[in-house]
Amino acid sequence: xxxxxxxxxxxxxxxxxxxxxxxxxxxxxxxxxxxxxxxxxxxxxxxxxxxxxxxxxxxxxxxxxxxxxxxxxxxxxxxxxxxxxxxxxxxxxxxxxxxxxxxxxxxxxxxxxxxxxxxxxxxxxxxxxxxxxxxxxxxxxxxxxxxxxxxxxxxxxxxxxxxxxxxxxxxxxxxxxxxxxxxxxxxxxxxxxxxxxxxxxxxxxxxxxxxxxxxxxxxxxxxxxxxxxxxxxxxxxxxxxxxxxxxxxxxxxxxxxxxxxxxxxxxxxxxxxxxxxxxxxxxxxxxxxxxxxxxxxxxxxxxxxxxxxxxxxxxxxxxxxxxxxxxxxxxxxxxxxxxxxxxxxxxxxxxxxxxxxxxxxxxxxxxxxxxxxxxxxxxxxxxxxxxxxxxxxxxxxxxxxxxxxxxxxxxxxxxxxxxxx
Amino acid sequence: xxxxxxxxxxxxxxxxxxxxxxxxxxxxxxxxxxxxxxxxxxxxxxxxxxxxxxxxxxxxxxxxxxxxxxxxxxxxxxxxxxxxxxxxxxxxxxxxxxxxxxxxxxxxxxxxxxxxxxxxxx
Numbered sequence: 001x002x003x004x005x006x007x008x009x010x011x012x013x014x015x016x017x018x019x020x021x022x023x024x025x026x027x028x029x030x031x032x033x034x035x036x037x038x039x040x041x042x043x044x045x046x047x048x049x050x051x052x053x054x055x056x057x058x059x060x061x062x063x064x065x066x067x068x069x070x071x072x073x074x075x076x077x078x079x080x081x082x083x084x085x086x087x088x089x090x091x092x093x094x095x096x097x098x099x100x101x102x103x104x105x106x107x108x109x110x111x112x113x114x115x116x117x118x119x120x121x122x123x124x125x126x127x128x129x130x131x132x133x134x135x136x137x138x139x140x141x142x143x144x145x146x147x148x149x150x151x152x153x154x155x156x157x158x159x160x161x162x163x164x165x166x167x168x169x170x171x172x173x174x175x176x177x178x179x180x181x182x183x184x185x186x187x188x189x190x191x192x193x194x195x196x197x198x199x200x201x202x203x204x205x206x207x208x209x210x211x212x213x214x215x216x217x218x219x220x221x222x223x224x225x226x227x228x229x230x231x232x233x234x235x236x237x238x239x240x241x242x243x244x245x246x247x248x249x250x251x252x253x254x255x256x257x258x259x260x261x262x263x264x265x266x267x268x269x270x271x272x273x274x275x276x277x278x279x280x281x282x283x284x285x286x287x288x289x290x291x292x293x294x295x296x297x298x299x300x301x302x303x304x305x306x307x308x309x310x311x312x313x314x315x316x317x318x319x320x321x322x323x324x325x326x327x328x329x330x331x332x333x334x335x336x337x338x339x340x341x342x343x344x345x346x347x348x349x350x351x352x353x354x355x356x357x358x359x360x361x362x363x364x365x366x367x368x369x370x371x372x373x374x375x376x377x378x379x380x381x382x383x384x385x386x387x388x389x390x391x392x393x394x395x396x397x398x399x400x401x402x403x404x405x406x407x408x409x410x411x412x413x414x415x416x417x418x419x420x421x
Numbered sequence: 422x423x424x425x426x427x428x429x430x431x432x433x434x435x436x437x438x439x440x441x442x443x444x445x446x447x448x449x450x451x452x453x454x455x456x457x458x459x460x461x462x463x464x465x466x467x468x469x470x471x472x473x474x475x476x477x478x479x480x481x482x483x484x485x486x487x488x489x490x491x492x493x494x495x496x497x498x499x500x501x502x503x504x505x506x507x508x509x510x511x512x513x514x515x516x517x518x519x520x521x522x523x524x525x526x527x528x529x530x531x532x533x534x535x536x537x538x539x540x541x542x543x
Contacts, residue, residue, distance in 0.1 A: 120506075124476060127505035128432050131527035135438030138530045150441065157434040 004042070012041045057093055058082050064096035118188065122172045129165045133158055167225050191316060192228035193235060194306050196220050202294075202307055203284040204239055208248055213240040235305070239282065246271050246279050252287055255280075260292065260377050261384060262353045263336040273336050274357045277375040281307055293350075293376030295326055299369070312341070312350055312376050315395040322406040323392045326374035329354035333370060340379050342389035344401050351379045352390070423447040424541050427468035429459050429485070430503065431477050439472065442530045443537065456480030460488045463495065470540050472533075475504035475511065483514055490519035499540035503528070 010020040013034065039046040058078050065073035074081075082089040136154040140146065146154075171188060197220075206216045213236035220236070221229040246269065258264040260280050266273035281294035293312050296305035301319045308314040320326070329337045333356045342348045353375045358368030393399030396409045426443055430436050431454045440450045453462045457479030463471060471489075475482035482502055489495040502515050505526045515523050521543070522536050 124505045127526045128435065131505070132432055132434040132438060134527045135435060135442070135530050139438060139441060153437065154441075157437060161434055 009038070009041060013037050054079075054082060057086075057089055060093040060096060061089060064092060067096070118175065119172075122168055122175065126165060126168045126172065129161045129168065133161045133165065136161070163226070167227060170225065189225055189227035189231055190304065190306075192224045193231045196224060196228075196232060197235070198307070201285065202282050204236070204282070205284075207236060207239050208243055210243070211240075213237045238278075242275055242278050242282075246275055248279070248283070248287075251276070251279050252283075259380055260288065260290075260375075261380065262355075262375055263338065263384065266336070272357060273353075273355045274371070274373040277353070277355070277373045280375060280377075290378050295320070295324070295374045295376075297326055297330075297372050299330065299371070301327060301330070304371070309350070309376055311346065312343070313394050320395060321393040321399065322408070323390060323404075324374060325352045325354040325390060325392075326372050329356040329372045329374070330370065332356070338385055339387050339390040340383065341376070342391045344393060344399060348389040349379055351377050351383070353377075423449075424469035425449045425451070425466070426470045426472060426537060427451045427453065427463060427466055428472045429453045429456075429462070429477065429482075430472070430474040431455075432474075438530070439533060442534060446534060448537070454478070456482070456485060459485045460492075463489060463498070464492070468498070470537050471498055471500045472537070473500055473502050475502055475506065475515070483518055486515065486518045486520055499543060501533075501536050501540060 006020060006024075007017050010017040013020070014037070015034070035046050035049060039049055042049075061073075061078040061082060062075050065071070065075045065078070136157045140151065140154050140158075175188075200220065204216055204220075207213060214233060217229065217233035217236040221232040224232065250269070251265070254265055254268050258268060262273045262276040262280060265271070265276045265280075269276065277294060280288070281292045283292075285291075291309055292307075293309040293314075294305065294307040295303055295314055297303050297320075301322075303314060303320060306314045314320060325337045325339050325341075329335070336353055336355045338351070338353045340348050341350045341352050343350075354372060356370050356372040359371050360369065362368070391401065391404075393401055393404075396404075396407050397411060399407075399411055401407075423446065426448045428436060428439055428443075428450060430439070430452070433454075436452050436454070440452060443450045451466055451468065453459060454477075455462075456477030459473075459477065459480060463485075473482045473485060477485075482504070486500060486502065489498060489500065496519070499521045500519075501522045501524060502520045503524050503526060504511055504515075512523050521540055524532060524536060
């Protein structure tokens, strides 16, 4: 404790080195004059010699015993146990701590399941639809004549609601089962669309060749839910419009000089940078060897399109990391925001360009509907800006970054720093 | 004519079914689908019974209920709250806020009719 050798301390206290050794290893209790002598020699408070690590260990053992009273542990002999078998005692104490930590994790995960917004929304949708079907069916099942117009209306309502119920049930089962199959993992229509586009590497040769978006969407969306097919058709129409505005050959020609830099390409092509980002993300592997990621969000911050990368995952639902340049772009409309990205536990190898633009052109008295795009690509050999890497994560829940100013909820990985909530 | 019922619910087919069964029993039924301006709508229309869904676009039924109970003119209005969430804490929350009756989906038409009748006679 003070750098004094054990033999010197034993000699000064008037005891044998072997006896001191027994005391140090809690195999003999210390008290009275000997305790005061040794404390005096070491220049410390006597309590320090009897408390500290041993006291903590004994307290933990007693706590473990009180948690499992049926085991009948001899709590009045915890100090003796800790003294005679310190290794076993530490093992037991550590196991107790580990069990407590795991129990807390289970509680946290159970709580998250109970408050899962996707699950809650799906169940609410299903119960409301069942209520509607039950009410309409009861009216139809009642004896007596029902006006023909009303009868047809309730039949139509039941048909609509049963379709909705089937869709919601299918989505919920897929969400809960979440097998390894990508199609079965999808729970929401947007995720179905993401999975369908991912299966073709986000490149649609028929649309590049001027094919009809409805036909391409019908073929690609086979087996998807009605809502997902509608979303996919909308995306295919946008893809076709993008092809018309910026054919692949023109983009590839300019890209040879500029690289996949959406801001630079936007300038030389005279095109909207968001359009350039969508076109870059749709290039086939033979043209663009590096896979590019793309995220699109609406003004509420909700991701409405995701093309994640293995090194840049994107959350399946809920909002993403608020530090993404995607969200910074929403605060600076029409400005291309660029930065290298630093993710926890990964070397900074990725670069992000983001821009927020109106979804449609101007209209009389019509507020624009803003969407932000963010293209993820490898850090270019000659970065267009010298900005320091932007520290980003995926989602607060799974982000280990401590003291993050943008954190909105604690991490299930723990160590998220002081609570801000 | 039994009286005036205002139904605030965002599910169109539920609105249609409940409106139908109440109208058939002689109630005058008004409907509204938005939570954001629901309190003003209730004040403007002055129903005899209010049927209020707990989850509405723009504002929750619980918040609307609290606002109505804070208003001396609306504090005695019979309110039947409908919810797809049957947890006891939701019921407790509604009771604390002053709900007259609480009903979880999926309910039967007869239950709704009975509840509205009972509330109007109370």
